[in-house]
Amino acid sequence: MVRRGRKRREKKSRGKQISWSAPEVPEVSNHLSENIDETYSRLAEVWGNCDDIQFRWVQIGRRKGFIVWIYTLIGKELAQEGLLEPLTAWEKPDVSFDDLQRALQTVSLKTVNTLEEINTAIGNGLAVLCVDGFDQAVAMDVMDFRGRPVERASLESVVRGPQEGFTESFETNLGLVRRRLKSPRVKVEYMALGKVSKTMVALIYIEGIVKPGLVEECRERLRRINVDSILDSEYIEELIDDAPLSPFPTIEYTERPDRLAAEALQGRVGIIVDGSPNALLVPAIFVNFLQSPEDYFERYVMALAVRLLRHFFFWLALLLPATYVALLSYHQEMIPTTLLITLVATHEGIPFPAVVEALIMEITFEALREAGIRLPKAVGQSVSIVGALVIGEAAVNAGIVSPAMVIVVALTGIASFTIPGYNIAITLRILRFPVMIIAGVLGLYGIIVALLLLWIHLVSLRSFGVPYLSPIAPLVMPDIRDALIRPPWWWMLRRPKTMEPVDSTRSADIPRPLPGQDDPL
Amino acid sequence: MRPQLSRLQFVFLSTWLILGTGILTMPFAIGQFVVRDTWLVPFLFPLGGVIVTGVIVLFRWTFPRQSLVEGCHTAFGPVVGRAVSLWWLYLMFVTECFVLREAAIFINTTVLPSTPNYMVTAIFMIPVAYAVYQGVEVIGRTAEIITPIGIGVILILFFLAMQHADPSYLQPVLADGWRPVLQGSVMIWAYAWEFLFVLQLGEEGRQLRVGKELLVTILILTLAGVVAELTVTLVLGPSLRSTIYPLLEVVRSIRIGDFIERLDTFYVMGVITTIFLKLSLIHYAFANGISQWFGLRHYRPAVWSGGAAVWTGSLFFIHNNIALLNIILYTVWGYFTFTGMVIPPLAVAVQRWRRRRSG
Structure with missing residues (x-):
C-alpha cells in the first residue's frame, strides 16, 4: 500500500517537473536587463545543458557584450563576416544601439526586447547580440542550414508542367x-x-x-x-x-x-x-481530390476525358468488388448466361463464399501495397509486383480464390491508383471493406444502403464553412463545369463561386479562339 | 437560424414525395380503372394538385414560418390544438409506416425474396434516420445527388423499353368514355394530398415561394406521369391490369442482344433511393412534429426513437401486400382528403376569426 502511494506521488511529482502551461521565462523577469551579466546568467540558466548553444563574448569600445547562437544552425562564414568582423573592427570609444545596428553586415536584422523573443530567435537559428547598457538586443540572420534541395514532386508527378516540389525548408x-x-x-x-x-x-x-x-x-x-x-x-x-x-x-x-x-x-x-x-x-471540397495539376497543363479535350474517367474510377474502386460479390451471391440473373456459366465454373471448388474470397484477396493486396511502400524503393517495387503475381497465381492454383476474383481485385487496384489525392485514396481503401461486407449480406440492396449512408455523410460535411460536396450538392451551376470536366481556359472567366471570392473575375476578357481566324499580320 | 431548403432542393423533394412510391403504385392504381387511356389520367393530376397547393398556400399565408403542428397550437390553443395536431401526427406516422412497408414488400418481391421483411425495413430506416438526424438541408442535398442520377437511369430504361412498344395498344382512344379516366384521376388526386407534408416545414422553407414551387412540381409530375403511363400502356397493353408493378415489368422486358438483360434490378435500386428521399422528408416532418407537440427544443431526440416506432408500425399495421394494396385503393383517398380538407382550412378559419375578433 505504502509503496503504491509513493509511486503515485513520484509519478505526480514527475508530472509537475515540466508544466507546459507555464511560460519558459517567468513574466516578471521577461524584460531585458541593462546589466549584461544578469542577462547572461538568465540566458545561460534557460539554455543550460544545451551543448549546441554558444556564448561568444565581445568588446565593443568600452562596452562588453556577447553573441549567442546555436552553432549547428548558423553559417560560420556569415557570422564571421557579417557579425564578428564589424564588431572587432569597432574603434570608437562608445557605441549607441543605432550605431550597432548600422555596423552589422547582415541581410536580416531585428530588435528584440524580451528574453522570450531572444529564445525564439536563437531557436530559429538567429544570432543574438546583447550589449551592456542596453535593454534590447539585436537578432541577426546568419543561418545556413542546408536541407534537401528542391526536387521533383513525387506524389503529384506530372508529365507536362512544372516539376518542382516543396522541401522541408x-x-x-x-x-x-x-x-x-x-x-x-x-x-x-x-x-x-x-x-x-x-x-x-x-x-x-x-x-x-x-x-x-x-x-x-x-x-x-x-x-x-x-x-x-x-x-x-x-x-x-x-x-x-x-x-x-x-x-x-x-x-x-x-x-x-x-x-x-x-x-x-x-x-x-x-x-x-x-x-x-x-x-x-x-x-x-470533394472534387478537389479528384483533380490533378496536370489537368490544367494538358489540352482541355484530353484533360476533360481524363477527369471524367477519374470520377468513374473513383466509384469503381469503391464499388467493384462489392458489386461482384452482390451479383455472384444474390443477383445471378443479372449476369448474362454465358458469362454466368464461366464464372460459376471458375468458382466451383472454391471453399469460400464470394465475400470471403474478396476479403482475402483485398487484404492480401493491401498488405502487398503497404509492404511496397515501407520497403526501400528498389526492393519495394519488386515485392509488390512479384508478390501480386506469385500470390495471385498460387492462390488460384491452390483453389483458394477464383481467377475472376483476381481480375476484379486487380482492376480495383488499378482504379484506385488513378485517384490523384493520396489521402482520399486511403479513404477508399478503408471504405471498400464495409461495403463489401454489406454486399455479401444484403446484395445490391446493401450497396445502395451503404451508398446512401456515404452520400448523407458527404453532404453533411463542411470544410471551413464550404459544403464538402459543392458544387454538386448544393448545386452551384457555374462551378460544375470545372468540377466534373475541365473546360478550356477561355471558358473559365470566373473564379469558383463555391469559395466565395471577393473578386470573382479571373480574366476580364479572353477572346475565344475562332477557327479559320486570319492572321492580322 | 434553422437550415434552409433551396428552391431546387424543395422541388426535387416534393417531386419524390409523390413519385417516390407513386412510381410503383400509381400505374397499378390507374390500371385498375383504365387500360388503353391511362396516359390521359396524369393530365387531370394538376386539378387535385392545385387544390392541395391552394390549401398549403392559404395555411402559410395565415401562419407564416409556422408548421402545421405549430399552426394548430396557435389557432386552437395548447389543449385543443394538441388534440387536433395529434390527428395530423398520426397521419404522418401511419403514412410513413405504409411507405416503409411498401418499400420492403417491393424489395422482398423483386430482389431479396428470402430476407425477412423486418430485416429489410430495419435496415431501410438506418439511412433515413441518419439523414433526418443530420437535418433537412442534408436531405435536400442528397436529393440533389439522387435526382439527376435517378432521372437519367429512368429515362434510359424507358427509352430502351420502347423497342417493345406497340402503338395499337393505345387505340381506340376513349372507347370506354371519360368515366374510367376520371375514376383513375380520383385515385391520383389522393397522391396529391401527400404534398401536405411540406406544411410541416415551417422555418426551413422560409426563403421558398411554396405555391410557385409546388406548381412547378405539379408540372413535372404531370409530364413524368404521361411519359410513364404511355410507356406502360405501349409495352404491356391489356396485361397492365394483372401486374402489381407495371413499370418493373416494362423494364424487365428490355433485352439488347444476348448480353444486356434483366435490368430490372437497376430499376429496383433506383426506386429504393427515391423512396428513401420520400421517407426521409416524411420522417423529418414527423420527428419535427413530435418535438413541437411535446415542446422539445430540438427535433433530434425524436429521430431514432421515432424511426424505431415507424419500423414497429410498419410491421404491425400491414400484414401483406394485398392489405397494402387495399389500403391504397380504398382507404388512402378518403383519409388524406378528409385530413387535408379539414385540419389546415379549419386552423386558418379559426385563426382569421380570432384575429378579426381581437381587432
Whole structure:
C-alpha cells in the first residue's frame, strides 16, 4: 500500500517537473536587463545543458557584450563576416544601439526586447547580440542550414508542367511560391506554433481574392492550437479539421508550389509549415481530390476525358468488388448466361463464399501495397509486383480464390491508383471493406444502403464553412463545369463561386479562339 | 437560424414525395380503372394538385414560418390544438409506416425474396434516420445527388423499353368514355394530398415561394406521369391490369442482344433511393412534429426513437401486400382528403376569426 502511494506521488511529482502551461521565462523577469551579466546568467540558466548553444563574448569600445547562437544552425562564414568582423573592427570609444545596428553586415536584422523573443530567435537559428547598457538586443540572420534541395514532386508527378516540389525548408518553400505569385497582394503571415518545437507556420493568401472571413477563420483555428510540437503539416491538419472523425479529408495537401499558387488564385488559403514538404490548402471540397495539376497543363479535350474517367474510377474502386460479390451471391440473373456459366465454373471448388474470397484477396493486396511502400524503393517495387503475381497465381492454383476474383481485385487496384489525392485514396481503401461486407449480406440492396449512408455523410460535411460536396450538392451551376470536366481556359472567366471570392473575375476578357481566324499580320 | 431548403432542393423533394412510391403504385392504381387511356389520367393530376397547393398556400399565408403542428397550437390553443395536431401526427406516422412497408414488400418481391421483411425495413430506416438526424438541408442535398442520377437511369430504361412498344395498344382512344379516366384521376388526386407534408416545414422553407414551387412540381409530375403511363400502356397493353408493378415489368422486358438483360434490378435500386428521399422528408416532418407537440427544443431526440416506432408500425399495421394494396385503393383517398380538407382550412378559419375578433 505504502509503496503504491509513493509511486503515485513520484509519478505526480514527475508530472509537475515540466508544466507546459507555464511560460519558459517567468513574466516578471521577461524584460531585458541593462546589466549584461544578469542577462547572461538568465540566458545561460534557460539554455543550460544545451551543448549546441554558444556564448561568444565581445568588446565593443568600452562596452562588453556577447553573441549567442546555436552553432549547428548558423553559417560560420556569415557570422564571421557579417557579425564578428564589424564588431572587432569597432574603434570608437562608445557605441549607441543605432550605431550597432548600422555596423552589422547582415541581410536580416531585428530588435528584440524580451528574453522570450531572444529564445525564439536563437531557436530559429538567429544570432543574438546583447550589449551592456542596453535593454534590447539585436537578432541577426546568419543561418545556413542546408536541407534537401528542391526536387521533383513525387506524389503529384506530372508529365507536362512544372516539376518542382516543396522541401522541408520553410524559406525555400515560401520562395517557391513567391516566384510564382509576385504581386504585393499575395500576403504571407507567420506564426510560431508548438511550445517546444516553436515551428514556423505561414498563412498564404491573395488579398482581394480570398474571402476575408476565411482568412480570419484560419488565423483563429491556428491560434487555438496548443500543443508541444508541430513536426509536420499533418499535425495542423488534424488540429484544425472540421470533421476529425470522418474518414474523408476536409483539408487538402500539396507538395507542388504551382498547385498552391493556382489554388490561392481560386480564393483558397495555403498553410506552409516549417519542416514539412507538404503545404495545406483550405477549404477542401470533394472534387478537389479528384483533380490533378496536370489537368490544367494538358489540352482541355484530353484533360476533360481524363477527369471524367477519374470520377468513374473513383466509384469503381469503391464499388467493384462489392458489386461482384452482390451479383455472384444474390443477383445471378443479372449476369448474362454465358458469362454466368464461366464464372460459376471458375468458382466451383472454391471453399469460400464470394465475400470471403474478396476479403482475402483485398487484404492480401493491401498488405502487398503497404509492404511496397515501407520497403526501400528498389526492393519495394519488386515485392509488390512479384508478390501480386506469385500470390495471385498460387492462390488460384491452390483453389483458394477464383481467377475472376483476381481480375476484379486487380482492376480495383488499378482504379484506385488513378485517384490523384493520396489521402482520399486511403479513404477508399478503408471504405471498400464495409461495403463489401454489406454486399455479401444484403446484395445490391446493401450497396445502395451503404451508398446512401456515404452520400448523407458527404453532404453533411463542411470544410471551413464550404459544403464538402459543392458544387454538386448544393448545386452551384457555374462551378460544375470545372468540377466534373475541365473546360478550356477561355471558358473559365470566373473564379469558383463555391469559395466565395471577393473578386470573382479571373480574366476580364479572353477572346475565344475562332477557327479559320486570319492572321492580322 | 434553422437550415434552409433551396428552391431546387424543395422541388426535387416534393417531386419524390409523390413519385417516390407513386412510381410503383400509381400505374397499378390507374390500371385498375383504365387500360388503353391511362396516359390521359396524369393530365387531370394538376386539378387535385392545385387544390392541395391552394390549401398549403392559404395555411402559410395565415401562419407564416409556422408548421402545421405549430399552426394548430396557435389557432386552437395548447389543449385543443394538441388534440387536433395529434390527428395530423398520426397521419404522418401511419403514412410513413405504409411507405416503409411498401418499400420492403417491393424489395422482398423483386430482389431479396428470402430476407425477412423486418430485416429489410430495419435496415431501410438506418439511412433515413441518419439523414433526418443530420437535418433537412442534408436531405435536400442528397436529393440533389439522387435526382439527376435517378432521372437519367429512368429515362434510359424507358427509352430502351420502347423497342417493345406497340402503338395499337393505345387505340381506340376513349372507347370506354371519360368515366374510367376520371375514376383513375380520383385515385391520383389522393397522391396529391401527400404534398401536405411540406406544411410541416415551417422555418426551413422560409426563403421558398411554396405555391410557385409546388406548381412547378405539379408540372413535372404531370409530364413524368404521361411519359410513364404511355410507356406502360405501349409495352404491356391489356396485361397492365394483372401486374402489381407495371413499370418493373416494362423494364424487365428490355433485352439488347444476348448480353444486356434483366435490368430490372437497376430499376429496383433506383426506386429504393427515391423512396428513401420520400421517407426521409416524411420522417423529418414527423420527428419535427413530435418535438413541437411535446415542446422539445430540438427535433433530434425524436429521430431514432421515432424511426424505431415507424419500423414497429410498419410491421404491425400491414400484414401483406394485398392489405397494402387495399389500403391504397380504398382507404388512402378518403383519409388524406378528409385530413387535408379539414385540419389546415379549419386552423386558418379559426385563426382569421380570432384575429378579426381581437381587432
